[in-house]
Amino acid sequence: MTMETPRYQVLEEALKQSIQSGRWHSGERLPSIRVLCQRYGLSKITVQHALQRLEAQGLVEARERSGFFITPSRRQFESPKQASRIDPPQVVSVSQVFQDIMTRSAAFDLLPNPHGAEPPPGITQLNRCIGRALRRQKGSFQYYDEPAGDGELRHQLALRSARRGWNADADDFCITSGCQQALFLALMAACQSGDVVAVEAPGFYGVLQLIEQLQLKVVEIPASPQTGMDISALEKTLESWDVKACVVSPSFATPGGAIMPPDARQRLLELADRHELAVIEDDIYAESGWLGVPDTLKAIDTSDRVIHCSSFSKVLSRDLRMGWVSGGRWHSKIRQLKLTSQLASSRFLQEGVAEFITEGGYTAFLRRYRQSLRLQRDQLLELLGNWPVPLRATTPRGGLTLWVELPEEIDTLRLYSRTLAEGIVITPGSLFSVSGRFGNCLRISYAHPWTADRTAALERLPELIA
Ligand SMILES: Cc1ncc(COP(=O)(O)O)c(C=O)c1O
Numbered sequence: 001m002t003m004e005t006p007r008y009q010v011l012e013e014a015l016k017q018s019i020q021s022g023r024w025h026s027g028e029r030l031p032s033i034r035v036l037c038q039r040y041g042l043s044k045i046t047v048q049h050a051l052q053r054l055e056a057q058g059l060v061e062a063r064e065r066s067g068f069f070i071t072p073s074r075r076q077f078e079s080p081k082q083a084s085r086i087d088p089p090q091v092v093s094v095s096q097v098f099q100d101i102m103t104r105s106a107a108f109d110l111l112p113n114p115h116g117a118e119p120p121p122g123i124t125q126l127n128r129c130i131g132r133a134l135r136r137q138k139g140s141f142q143y144y145d146e147p148a149g150d151g152e153l154r155h156q157l158a159l160r161s162a163r164r165g166w167n168a169d170a171d172d173f174c175i176t177s178g179c180q181q182a183l184f185l186a187l188m189a190a191c192q193s194g195d196v197v198a199v200e201a202p203g204f205y206g207v208l209q210l211i212e213q214l215q216l217k218v219v220e221i222p223a224s225p226q227t228g229m230d231i232s233a234l235e236k237t238l239e240s241w242d243v244k245a246c247v248v249s250p251s252f253a254t255p256g257g258a259i260m261p262p263d264a265r266q267r268l269l270e271l272a273d274r275h276e277l278a279v280i281e282d283d284i285y286a287e288s289g290w291l292g293v294p295d296t297l298k299a300i301d302t303s304d305r306v307i308h309c310s311s312f313s314k315v316l317s318r319d320l321r322m323g324w325v326s327g328g329r330w331h332s333k334i335r336q337l338k339l340t341s342q343l344a345s346s347r348f349l350q351e352g353v354a355e356f357i358t359e360g361g362y363t364a365f366l367r368r369y370r371q372s373l374r375l376q377r378d379q380l381l382e383l384l385g386n387w388p389v390p391l392r393a394t395t396p397r398g399g400l401t402l403w404v405e406l407p408e409e410i411d412t413l414r415l416y417s418r419t420l421a422e423g424i425v426i427t428p429g430s431l432f433s434v435s436g437r438f439g440n441c442l443r444i445s446y447a448h449p450w451t452a453d454r455t456a457a458l459e460r461l462p463e464l465i466a
Helices: 007-020 033-040 044-056 096-103 121-136 151-162 178-190 205-213 231-240 262-275 328-342 347-358 361-385 412-420 452-465
Strands: 060-063 067-070 174-176 196-201 217-224 245-248 251-253 278-282 306-311 323-326 401-405 441-445
Touching: 007 033, 007 044, 033 044, 044 060, 044 067, 060 361, 121 347, 121 361, 151 347, 174 178, 174 328, 178 205, 178 245, 178 278, 178 306, 178 323, 178 328, 196 205, 196 231, 205 217, 217 231, 231 262, 245 262, 262 278, 306 328, 323 328, 347 361, 361 401, 361 452, 412 441, 412 452
Parallel strands: 196 217, 196 245, 245 278, 278 306
Antiparallel strands: 060 067, 174 323, 306 323, 401 441
8 A cells, every 4th residue: 555545445455354354254244334434534435435345346245224244155156157059040949838937927936926925115105106197197098108108207217327328318218018028129120030130048038939939040149157148159150140130138147147248248349330230238137236237238339239128127016017128220110110019108107107216216126126136145045055966056246046057967847847746936947048958957036035935945946856
């Protein structure tokens, strides 16, 4: 440290040394910000800055209204292996298992029970906003909303985008029925039947279903469980085949929560320019990040090639069925397709959500929800640590799920039928690819609290595997 070392950095180093020397135990609470201010003669902002930097390094964790804690030591799993093979483009046939899981409302729960839990206070506030919007409705029930959707809601989306490096305005957005419809419109606008679309492997099965429906072909690009789509593999693919679009989730990709680093994002957009690609960014999990929300690809999109797709489904409510798309150079075509396929979205729902955001309810809700996700992820990692089966797993910093790799000989599709007989629904790995890979993998969600029933279901899985 020199004379010019900033004061937050002096504190950061002092605390780091104390943590590393074992002065505090794993999970122990640090002295309060007030005490640290007094002890080191620093302002509150300086202390908070140092603590936030330690949090970003994973050394401490902030817990709402309780202060900062030493990050609990948890079992470290090795990361699942990255696929390496690139198969030629192929037509898609999505497994019936996907239909079956959706029919059971079970994509994100081992024990689906839509009427199971009391809604958190944020959802009650959202419902009140929607109720008020419904009561305000006068003659509007006789009219369709404009195709792009409610102006105030789009304005709020634009304001939120600015925090993620993207200066959008309301006209850049079109409201959709969830992210799935946004992806559908994006693929329809950018591709024609027979075109090839690059996707991550493992990747989102909903996109595979869209590709099948639109009679496109897929080429699967190996994705790292930590850093997402392998851009060198994409480059090789683009040199071999004519690819029209690439669907990618740079921020907390499903199934394992990978985050694409900035240089890979930059390379992706350079490749897109060189090969005239549409880049369809599935950004649905971005807001779930508890150590920070990564920028969107739109922040570095200088040639309007990124079609940004997202929704409120993963962080607020899946039942709202409310999403959005910002289509870059394809935007007016997308708006036309929305009009053709849906005419308009529900006005009172949009107004209610816009009011919820404007009142600050959404931001407060997100803050709490991210903390519960982090806790639920930690609990899941701890429970998995007790499994008597060797496994590899991701340790995401956002998203709702872990990607778990089991020994080669385990077939999670067969396991699916066995667990179903006991009322437990798992998401088998083979769903995340079209080429028979990941058969020994599982996606496990931590979107719900680990109640006794869910914990028992999770503990039952290794017995069924055995
Ligand atoms: C990566 C990803 N994209 C899109 C969707 C669809 O989202 P929505 O419910 O908003 O249609 C999902 C839902 O599981 C998803 O996991």
